[in-house]
């Protein structure tokens with residue numbers, strides 16, 4: 001163990017490392033405490049590598065020069081500066097990735113956020129009368145025009161929309177819902193629990209795979225306040241199955257004078273089957289079928305900000321608007337600005353398809369991705385060979401975010417392999433990059449799916465990945481083939 005002692009003693013002192021040019025250069029911008037901490041951390045990492053080394057030869061490969069340590073400290077400082085919540089590259093091939101923030105916003109939406117957020121706005125002031133007005137007015141007409149509904153309200157998110165509607169129309173009463181439609185959404189939130197916490201009692205009818213109109217009919221009592229249909233947005237019951245279509249429920253509701261509500265989950269305004277995707281009910285469909293209330297998300301297939309949209313008959317929306325709980329669930333001005341701008345794009349379907357990132361990603365031909373993957377693969381290989389090798393794969397991408405569960409999109413990935421380095425480790429390094437690159441690992445290869453990455457991001461992606469691999473190579477060489485953390 002003597003040789004280790006020797007090595008420990010050779011580690012440069014903090015003050016010595018602080019004098020390195022690279023660290024002196026950032027002295028003006030970064031508080032001294034941060035720099036000292038980073039240097040101490042790097043020394044601690046080196047100590048741990050020295051302890052782990054199994055032979056003198058391995059030790060020899062650990063670079064403990066003051067310059068090398070300063071460089072590592074600098075990288076650490078760069079990694080730790082900036083906000084916690086930050087943009088990432090979604091190279092997972094899951095377009096509406098809930099953990100990655102679901103939909104990126106259209107340029108027009110971002111512009112609206114900037115405009116309204118950086119100044120005062122007419123959020124609750126009528127510019128016509130000079131009197132107080134409602135924030136909800138800014139999007140109501142637009143939503144009605146796009147969907148054919150009589151009235152509309154927007155709240156914080158769709159779970160909130162469902163909660164608010166049930167609380168308003170069915171508190172202390174019964175809501176009839178099919179057993180086949182009791183959805184659990186991400187993060188183990190169960191819609192039935194959200195629903196019952198509104199004060200409504202769920203009366204479950206039918207079986208998981210089959211529910212008939214007579215099941216709803218038999219469940220109706222004097223205490224029934226609502227018939228509810230939930231779009232099973234994140235799973236599909238196939239095979240021996242039956243569900244009641246919206247218009248039949250509407251007829252039944254009319255017969256008994258009970259309103260019908262449909263939670264669509266993912267709200268889509270355009271017919272996706274025109275672009276080779278499976279048909280997903282459009283928001284306009286239940287409205288046209290006479291459904292009294294329809295709820296959906298702003299940040300799923302709509303491609304806007306997080307929001308819950310409630311559209312439908314005016315009598316019911318008036319009641320909902322008067323519920324005191326709209327206040328704790330209210331939408332904020334930045335979201336409202338982004339939502340209005342997103343909805344405006346839908347006034348021209350072709351414009352929406354082009355300008356809304358989610359729709360563009362969904363409908364992009366795979367050939368375009370292939371061309372980009374080939375270009376990126378060649379350029380990256382040039383920068384990182386022979387340490388790593390690049391390639392191209394053709395795995396499928398998914399819509400995600402509890403939308404279109406059966407849709408698999410043809411896609412294309414840039415692949416990466418660095419001999420001697422575990423692909424999981426490589427994925428971790430990319431996740432820690434600036435900006436982080438979130439990838440998939442498949443058969444000892446890292447896969448970077450291009451479907452959820454825009455063409456404009458390609459050069460930044462290339463630089464980020466190349467820089468990360470270069471850093472990793474440096475680490476690898478400085479530490480005798482061992483990688484820290």
Ligand SMILES: *Cc1c(COP(=O)(O)O)cnc(C)c1O
Nearest residue numbers: 157158159233264265266297402
């Ligand atoms: C996603 C989803 C919700 C929740 O919507 P959020 O906007 O995430 O609150 C509710 N119902 C269904 C059917 C969904 O798919």
